[in-house]
Amino acid sequence: MALSKITPEQVRHVSLLARLSLAPDEEERIRANMDEILGYIDKLNELNTDGVEPTAQVGDPGMAMRDDVVTNHPDPEAMLANAPARERGYFKVPKIIE
Amino acid sequence: MSHDAYEAVIGLEVHTHLLTRSKLFCGCSTEFGRGPNENVCPVCMGMPGVLPVLNRHAVELAVRTGIAANCEIAPRSIFDRKSYFYPDLPKNYQISQYETPICKGGYIELPGDGAARRVRLVRIHIEEDAGKNIHEANSSLVDFNRSGVPLVEIVSEPDIRSAEEAGAYLRELRDILRYIGASDGRMEEGSFRCDVNVSVRKKGASEYGVKTEIKNLNSFRFVEKAIEHEVARQIEVLESGGKVAQETHLWDPDREETRPMRSKEFANDYRYFPEPDLPPLVVPPEMIDAIRSSMPELPAARRARYARDYGLSAYEVGVLTAEKDTADYFEAVLPGLKNARTAANWVMTEVLRVSNESGKPIAQAAPPASEVRALLKMVEDQQISLNAAKTAFAAMCKSGKSADATVAELGLAQVSDEGAIAAACDKVIAAEAGKVAEYRGGRDKLFGFFVGQVMKAMGGKANPKVINEILKKKLAG
Ligand SMILES: [Zn+2]
Numbered sequence: 001m002a003l004s005k006i007t008p009e010q011v012r013h014v015s016l017l018a019r020l021s022l023a024p025d026e027e028e029r030i031r032a033n034m035d036e037i038l039g040y041i042d043k044l045n046e047l048n049t050d051g052v053e054p055t056a057q058v059g060d061p062g063m064a065m066r067d068d069v070v071t072n073h074p075d076p077e078a079m080l081a082n083a084p085a086r087e088r089g090y091f092k093v094p095k096i097i098e
Numbered sequence: 099m100s101h102d103a104y105e106a107v108i109g110l111e112v113h114t115h116l117l118t119r120s121k122l123f124c125g126c127s128t129e130f131g132r133g134p135n136e137n138v139c140p141v142c143m144g145m146p147g148v149l150p151v152l153n154r155h156a157v158e159l160a161v162r163t164g165i166a167a168n169c170e171i172a173p174r175s176i177f178d179r180k181s182y183f184y185p186d187l188p189k190n191y192q193i194s195q196y197e198t199p200i201c202k203g204g205y206i207e208l209p210g211d212g213a214a215r216r217v218r219l220v221r222i223h224i225e226e227d228a229g230k231n232i233h234e235a236n237s238s239l240v241d242f243n244r245s246g247v248p249l250v251e252i253v254s255e256p257d258i259r260s261a262e263e264a265g266a267y268l269r270e271l272r273d274i275l276r277y278i279g280a281s282d283g284r285m286e287e288g289s290f291r292c293d294v295n296v297s298v299r300k301k302g303a304s305e306y307g308v309k310t311e312i313k314n315l316n317s318f319r320f321v322e323k324a325i326e327h328e329v330a331r332q333i334e335v336l337e338s339g340g341k342v343a344q345e346t347h348l349w350d351p352d353r354e355e356t357r358p359m360r361s362k363e364f365a366n367d368y369r370y371f372p373e374p375d376l377p378p379l380v381v382p383p384e385m386i387d388a389i390r391s392s393m394p395e396l397p398a399a400r401r402a403r404y405a406r407d408y409g410l411s412a413y414e415v416g417v418l419t420a421e422k423d424t425a426d427y428f429e430a431v432l433p434g435l436k437n438a439r440t441a442a443n444w445v446m447t448e449v450l451r452v453s454n455e456s457g458k459p460i461a462q463a464a465p466p467a468s469e470v471r472a473l474l475k476m477v478e479d480q481q482i483s484l485n486a487a488k489t490a491f492a493a494m495c496k497s498g499k500s501a502d503a504t505v506a507e508l509g510l511a512q513v514s515d516e517g518a519i520a521a522a523c524d525k526v527i528a529a530e531a532g533k534v535a536e537y538r539g540g541r542d543k544l545f546g547f548f549v550g551q552v553m554k555a556m557g558g559k560a561n562p563k564v565i566n567e568i569l570k571k572k573l574a575g
Binding site: 057063067069070076085089091 | 118125126151153156174181183184232236371379
């Protein structure tokens with residue numbers, strides 16, 4: 001394995017952003033995984049991409065669009081079916097501060 | 099050192115709902131005021147496996163906004179995911195545009211006397227709105243009706259130098275958005291929202307100071323007050339040797355002050371990346387051309403034309419052009435009238451009053467413009483008095499009848515027939531011989547009394563100008 005690219009601090013930072021709480025052994029496993037992924041990216045970086053537009057998406061000449069027509073869901077009540085808690089048609093969540 | 103040594107540097111971020119019927123990426127209704135979670139579906143609720151499909155009309159309205167704000171329209175732009183966790187954001191990301199917004203650059207010209215003041219824009223991009231939280235004592239409630247409603251975010255350069263100028267910019271922007279039908283600009287309903295970036299620096303300095311961001315501003319007045327408060331606060335901090343902290347403040351409308359928001363950890367670590375579910379947005383040149391050719395006259399152009407063609411004051415022009423409906427109505431009243439000011443005054447007082455009092459748009463509150471024109475024509479031709487016109491107008495608002503019918507029905511037509519008026523004058527002079535003698539003896543003030551008596555004899559319908567002329571002659575003896 002080449003030099004570590006990802007530090008344990010970075011793993012903790014990213015897991016906090018993703019709201020994941022990781023045990024110490026998970027942290028190390030994920031750190032190693034991320035290292036491998038970045039190693040693969042390095043391999044891609046060996047390709048010469050001079051003159052190639054950065055491409056996140058294929059599908060030119062652009063996306064299909066829909067007309068501005070209201071098609072409300074026939075059963076909005078069903079959207080709340082899996083809510084852990086609800087009140088008067090609202091989703092109920094732990095109190096948000098600010 | 100006084101506050102005058104400093105200047106404020108202000109940039110505004112305006113979020114405004116686009117006037118579409120359905121949401122940005124699904125067919126749910128955007129109607130305001132429905133019961134909680136009635137306008138929701140798997141797409142705007144962020145259920146797994148759903149795919150967004152872009153609303154063409156939202157794109158058209160964003161392009162319209164860009165053209166009105168003198169922006170460059172990007173032929174190709176990208177949607178990105180902005181990641182953060184908040185209960186009103188069901189997908190845990192918001193679909194927005196980051197590196198490649200649909201509109202770049204541009205400017206808004208502020209109204210005012212003298213040299214036009216330009217506030218440059220950085221960009222305008224399309225994004226979806228989040229849901230709405232309601233905070234209760236021990237929990238929060240979430241309504242996703244607003245989730246996925248299309249927005250544009252309009253970001254200005256830090257070109258604004260005072261609270262007053264910020265207010266002028268916002269009003270102009272709102273007027274433009276309403277003129278072009280892109281937004282209803284209702285701040286109190288949350289369809290037009292503003293975040294403010296403020297810093298201060300010594301006058302003449304070229305570097306910017308540390309800025310704070312103020313959120314939670316839901317009226318123009320609050321934006322102005324919050325800026326005034328924040329500018330004064332920052333100057334105090336600097337003057338007492340401190341440093342302004344880069345933080346986000348919330349406006350507290352009850353205490354009329356800003357207070358720092360509890361700093362969210364990594365608040366700005368949004369990890370934008372291109373939205374894999376949406377291909378690049380390509381705006382075809384035909385769409386841009388079609389929109390460009392369908393643009394209405396914008397408020398600034400209309401103001402200039404009114405001042406030039408009708409000789410109206412800046413205040414009058416401002417009142418008449420603030421709403422497109424008002425200006426359109428005014429212009430529909432005009433044809434055939436001798437004096438544009440007659441129509442201007444009438445629209446500014448009578449028409450806007452019935453609209454304001456009833457809380458209804460002009461089209462519903464006032465008679466058709468053609469009937470108001472007919473009424474004002476009668477005033478110009480001295481067929482009715484201005485007061486009679488007001489009486490007729492009030493009746494027409496209620497009955498929906500024509501000006502002709504109303505004036506006839508209420509017997510408002512003014513008598514200008516000199517014979518009839520002369521006869522009435524003779525009667526009054528004969529009946530009031532004593533007063534006539536006093537008048538002739540020098541009591542000029544009695545003239546008004548005679549006019550009143552003649553008017554009374556004519557049932558209040560005589561043309562006062564004609565009465566004056568005839569009485570003067572007759573009393574002169
Ligand atoms: Zn939906």
